[in-house]
Amino acid sequence: MKTFSMSPSDSERTDEVSCVVCGSVSDRPYWDCGGFRFVRCAACGHVYQNPQPVFDDLQNRYQDDYFDYELENDASFLDLMLRGLGDIDFDALTESLPRPRRFLDVGCATGALLQHLRTEDWQVEGVEICVPAAEYGRTVRNVDIHVGTLDRIEFAQGLFDVVHFSHVIEHVPDPRQFLRDVWQVMKPGGYTIIVTPNTSGFQAKLFGARWRSAIADHLNLFSTKNLKRIVLESGFDVLTHRTWGGIAQGMAPRWIKHPADRLAKPLGFGDVVLVLAQKRLA
Template sequence: MADGTSWSAADTEATVCCLCGVPGEVVHRRPPFAVVRCPICALVFVSPRLTAPALQRLYDEPAYFEGGVYGDRTRWSPAMVLQRVWSHGRLADLARLRPPPASLLEIGSGYGLFLAAARDAGYQVRGVELSHTGVQVARSELGLDVVEGQLADAPTDPVDVICFWDTLEHVPDPLQFLRQVRARLAPDGVIALSVPSVSSLPARALGSRWWTLKPEQHIWHFTPRTLALVAARAGLVITSVVRSPVRAANAGRLDSIVAFGRALPERVDGGAPDV
């Protein structure tokens, strides 16, 4: 399915902006999908999009993790070299913010390549992954502690570092997801993430031909501004953003951003953070 299997309207559902609760205005049509923009906050998302059962079928396909940025994990490939460069750069950035032996949770851990690198760097690691194939590889081949399922299925004890690389664009509701992240983040904890950037030059120049559009799986598209908006509503603040493709954390990626953040302080009356 990841290699171009056709989807029908029966596999899709309509949705609304997770921030404003309103339908979006069409930007691109890729039947049976449409890429839309919220008329209030400008967050870009897919509606109609795949239903949860259809998405699960997509992620359970072994071919989902092969090729593309994942490459062939069984042999040398440029994609695997990039994976190692990203891991090295992101861990170097994290070490300046929250060094090992801090606890680290990766959401959407895939085959466990970043988790294994973080473990080798001295972090105490755990993962959460929706794909059955990804979980089995991470557990059996790399010996990692990975929960199969959504973030809601993961332990709720506080974590020092929570990472989600190329994950936020896939979740059904990024606001709800980030609220769950904040609930698991230690008071002095750090979040780290990467997302495709819909305001990048390739995205703006190529429009509906943008190679990262992928409406069957990328159902939310962020700019640095809309990412900060969703994070703030969830009680988080983005403290730095890496856009440069020459930085190791984002090496070779012309249409991606890497971001770091922390929790906003709670109000003294115990209520939600002021945002």
């Protein structure tokens, strides 16, 4: 997968932030990426941008160029998402849910996953910040996509059986608030599926500031442990997690890449982590 990031513009305002995982304000310089930097929490090890661009400025990054990128990679992103769902036996997991089953994809881009699922008897909706991507999904794929961010869209509480967000939580300024918003719109016992870059992975440790996920649009980069912690503390039970991706294309000779890719999954050092969680009943 190619990585894409808009450059921060000079006019963007920034704020100093504290660690979203443990609340500590004690951090150490970690990765200097030139123009923006990641720090590491001295208390829990969480990696995050500090200072961070304020959200209203950040929103402006996700428009026309982002749409081009999303559209260009539509098929490969869909393929990766389906493989992720396959890894957690999504079909078996959700088979017994009473009909109609309702699925929300937050950060749904052009709605490729929604269109795919809808054919399998799901009522699907999406949320997308990139206006042209949402428009494309609505008009070309004929899927129901709300433009904006989850906190600004008025869904009924307890509406969805499944909320999926792939490569979203690392872009969100306040992941805890985001998880609370997800929790609100879910049915008790419903499932949430989170996919994000994994700082516990081999590539993050090997490449550091040159890691493909150390980009300006990523505000928080989670370890598997810290991601599970905030999910748990947001009213969910963590059912399982999976990681995949040993070494990115072109970053190592094949004789290293192939065994690394094969071992990443069973050993948990993959480049991307998926967490499957369930909204706690009480």
